[in-house]
Structures are given as C-alpha cells and as structure tokens.
Amino acid sequence: NAGVTQTPKFQVLKTGQSMTLQCAQDMNHNSMYWYRQDPGMGLRLIYYSASEGTTDKGEVPNGYNVSRLNKREFSLRLESAAPSQTSVYFCASSPFQRRGQPQHFGDGTRLSIL
Amino acid sequence: GNSVTQMEGPVTLSEEAFLTINCTYTATGYPSLFWYVQYPGEGLQLLLKATKADDKGSNKGFEATYRKETTSFHLEKGSVQVSDSAVYFCALSPLITGTASKLTFGTGTRLQVTL
Numbered sequence: 001n002a003g004v005t006q007t008p009k010f011q012v013l014k015t016g017q018s019m020t021l022q023c024a025q026d027m028n029h030n031s032m033y034w035y036r037q038d039p040g041m042g043l044r045l046i047y048y049s050a051s052e053g054t055t056d057k058g059e060v061p062n063g064y065n066v067s068r069l070n071k072r073e074f075s076l077r078l079e080s081a082a083p084s085q086t087s088v089y090f091c092a093s094s095p096f097q098r099r100g101q102p103q104h105f106g107d108g109t110r111l112s113i114l
Numbered sequence: 115g116n117s118v119t120q121m122e123g124p125v126t127l128s129e130e131a132f133l134t135i136n137c138t139y140t141a142t143g144y145p146s147l148f149w150y151v152q153y154p155g156e157g158l159q160l161l162l163k164a165t166k167a168d169d170k171g172s173n174k175g176f177e178a179t180y181r182k183e184t185t186s187f188h189l190e191k192g193s194v195q196v197s198d199s200a201v202y203f204c205a206l207s208p209l210i211t212g213t214a215s216k217l218t219f220g221t222g223t224r225l226q227v228t229l
C-alpha cells in the first residue's frame with residue numbers, strides 16, 4: 001500500500017534548467033495538491049487539482065505549471081528554475097466532497113537550484 | 115482569510131515531561147482542524163483531527179480539543195518520549211463541500227525530547 005509516491009527524492013539543478021516532479025497516488029482520491037516547504041514558513045500551496053481534468057492556482061503558483069495526467073498522477077513542472085525555488089516539495093491527495101477528510105502526503109522532493 | 119498561528123519553537127523537553135503546543139486559528143464558520151507530524155526526512159502524517167466544536171481528537175497519547183470560544187486547538191501529551199521528537203503542524207480546512215479541501219498550515223513547531 002504505497003499511498004502517495006513522489007519522484008525523484010533529491011535533485012540539483014542549475015538556474016534556467018527545467019524539470020518535472022512526479023506524483024502518483026493509489027488511493028483513488030479525487031483531489032491532489034502540490035506544496036512547498038520552506039524554513040519558518042510552513043507549507044504553502046502551489047497548485048491543486050480538485051478532480052481529474054481540473055487544476056487551480058494556490059498561494060504561490062508563479063514559476064510553476066501542473067498537469068493532472070489522470071486520476072492517479074499530478075505532476076509539477078519548473079520551466080526555468082530559479083534559486084528562489086530551492087525548497088522541499090510535497091505532493092498530497094485527499095478524497096473529494098467530504099468534510100474533515102485529511103490530506104495524505106508523499107515523502108517529499110528536496111530540490112536545490114544553484 | 116484563513117490563518118493558523120502556532121507557538122514558535124523549538125520546544126525542548128525531558129522524557130516523560132508534559133507537552134503543550136499552542137495553536138490558534140482565524141476562519142469563518144466551522145473549519146475542520148488537524149495536527150500533522152513530520153519526522154526527519156519524511157512527509158507529513160496526520161496525527162489527529164476534529165471536525166466540530168468541543169470534539170477531542172486523540173492518537174498515540176496526543177490529544178487536542180476544538181475550542182470555538184477561544185479559536186484554539188492546542189496539542190497535548192502527558193508524557194513525551196524521545197521518539198516524539200519531530201515537527202508538529204496545526205492546520206485547518208474550511209467548511210466548503212463540493213471542492214478540494216484546501217489546508218492552511220501553521221509554520222510548525224519543532225519538538226526535541228531528551229533523555
């Protein structure tokens with residue numbers, strides 16, 4: 001029972017490079033989320049997808065794009081990486097339309113941009 | 115907008131000491147409240163939750179009571195262990211059905227328990 005799986009776990013990029021962070025969940029959840037975690041700032045929502053085929057901006061979407069490929073997969077793309085995007089990225093999922101449902105998190109991707 | 119305020123850490127306790135981590139929130143209506151725990155190098159795990167006023171969430175010896183009158187959801191444990199050392203996040207989810215349950219997180223409180 002894998003839950004939420006993120007790849008890669010670690011990545012180092014140079015400024016201006018692009019990359020895609022992958023996320024997949026096997027819990028048949030409708031909603032998926034991407035967060036970034038920075039020291040002293042908690043988790044901030046980048047993008048989310050309430051259901052397959054829909055995506056919406058969160059609190060800090062600039063510099064990112066997302067794709068909800070199917071119900072299982074939700075990818076996050078950095079088109080031109082910047083040092084300010086150095087962070088730990090977490091993917092999460094949750095059931096849809098049910099109050100009080102928690103989100104389930106992956107183990108994170110630690111991204112460094114030089 | 116919604117917000118969550120947690121006490122700043124780190125909190126350093128001796129094993130078997132009593133733990134309180136304060137959390138207060140600002141939200142319209144009746145949000146659901148959560149405590150998540152993050153162990154080193156891992157993602158967040160749900161620790162406990164409460165969905166309405168006066169509910170008490172509990173798990174692994176931790177407890178938190180949803181207090182609407184004080185807009186608080188303080189985390190407590192009677193006797194901490196070294197294995198409880200982690201970062202604890204308070205979070206809320208607004209009462210909006212029919213959409214994604216977006217969470218608003220506090221900044222996290224690091225707990226370090228020593229022998």
